[in-house]
Amino acid sequence: MNKVIIIGTGPAGLTAAIYLARANLDPIIIEGPEPGGQLTTTTEVENFPGFPEGIMGPDLIANMRKQAERFGAAFRTGWVNQVEMSNRPFKVVIEGGEELLAESIIISTGASAKYLGIPGEQENIGRGVSTCATCDGFFFRGKKIIVVGGGDSAMEEAHFLTKFATEVHLVHRREELRASKIMQDRARNNSKITWGLNKVPLEVIASESGVKGLKVLNNATGNEEVIETDGVFVTIGHTPNTGFLNGQIDINEIGYINVKPGTSETNITGVFACGDVQDSKYRQAITAAGSGCMAAMDCEKFLDGHAVQDWSQTLSV
Numbered sequence: 001m002n003k004v005i006i007i008g009t010g011p012a013g014l015t016a017a018i019y020l021a022r023a024n025l026d027p028i029i030i031e032g033p034e035p036g037g038q039l040t041t042t043t044e045v046e047n048f049p050g051f052p053e054g055i056m057g058p059d060l061i062a063n064m065r066k067q068a069e070r071f072g073a074a075f076r077t078g079w080v081n082q083v084e085m086s087n088r089p090f091k092v093v094i095e096g097g098e099e100l101l102a103e104s105i106i107i108s109t110g111a112s113a114k115y116l117g118i119p120g121e122q123e124n125i126g127r128g129v130s131t132c133a134t135c136d137g138f139f140f141r142g143k144k145i146i147v148v149g150g151g152d153s154a155m156e157e158a159h160f161l162t163k164f165a166t167e168v169h170l171v172h173r174r175e176e177l178r179a180s181k182i183m184q185d186r187a188r189n190n191s192k193i194t195w196g197l198n199k200v201p202l203e204v205i206a207s208e209s210g211v212k213g214l215k216v217l218n219n220a221t222g223n224e225e226v227i228e229t230d231g232v233f234v235t236i237g238h239t240p241n242t243g244f245l246n247g248q249i250d251i252n253e254i255g256y257i258n259v260k261p262g263t264s265e266t267n268i269t270g271v272f273a274c275g276d277v278q279d280s281k282y283r284q285a286i287t288a289a290g291s292g293c294m295a296a297m298d299c300e301k302f303l304d305g306h307a308v309q310d311w312s313q314t315l316s317v
Helices: 010-022 037-041 057-070 133-140 152-161 181-188 285-305 308-316
Strands: 002-007 028-031 074-077 080-084 090-094 099-107 111-113 144-148 167-172 193-197 199-207 210-218 224-228 231-234 238-240 271-273
Touching (some): 002 010, 002 090, 002 285, 010 028, 010 285, 037 057, 099 285, 133 231, 144 152, 152 167, 199 224, 210 231
Parallel strands (some): 002 028
Antiparallel strands (some): 080 090, 090 099
């Protein structure tokens, strides 16, 4: 039986792995077929402390993984098909049928950005297409940017990007916005934000050097048009990766795992959550790493009070 299984990598899961491995708790980390989380789709990361010249997202993840392995963390690759958390020890089933038992579980499966699903979008992620203004806004200093979306996040991202861009053009498929009035008013009062309402994105236009425009359908005229831009920020929300839990854990109204304030503790004793799977607000690599540290420390404290011998009866049954 394992002391702790970490489901998911990325900066949260890997930070938890580093702390737990250094504590001689021999964590098992289960990474999906595309490990590393959203940082693996990011080019240069300039806002993670300790890298004054910046670092490529995949390189940052690779360094964290090596650090965890150095202290004895072990990795398994594959989707988690089933988790049973009704009784301890918990059971995790990986694709292929491998079953693992654990005294505790840390969930760090992150959240996936929603995309438009249009031609040219996926091919140009990191070449002008982004889902994170805080991460990538700096690279568009003095350039034109399009923000796609109509909610509070879109208004907030558009306002933030005006710190760098000469113009931020906000595109939304309907005439009405979903954003709250206060966020709409804030955006409308920003002279750098222009509006492209009632326009449906059709295709990201790009050349070898990167994004050049966004083709849209003007619902009012029925005509297609191309809006010139240097970057397209897609801000239509995120989906927390909690489907595999099958409702066994408490989540909030938008699908993120609920944790006890100030901790990583979930409603199930011995199960912890960290990173974007429980954070719908910040969604940064550094905050994810910090919450991974919290989860590791909470988990270590839990294991101190729930030794293996306490479960011998459960295992014999």
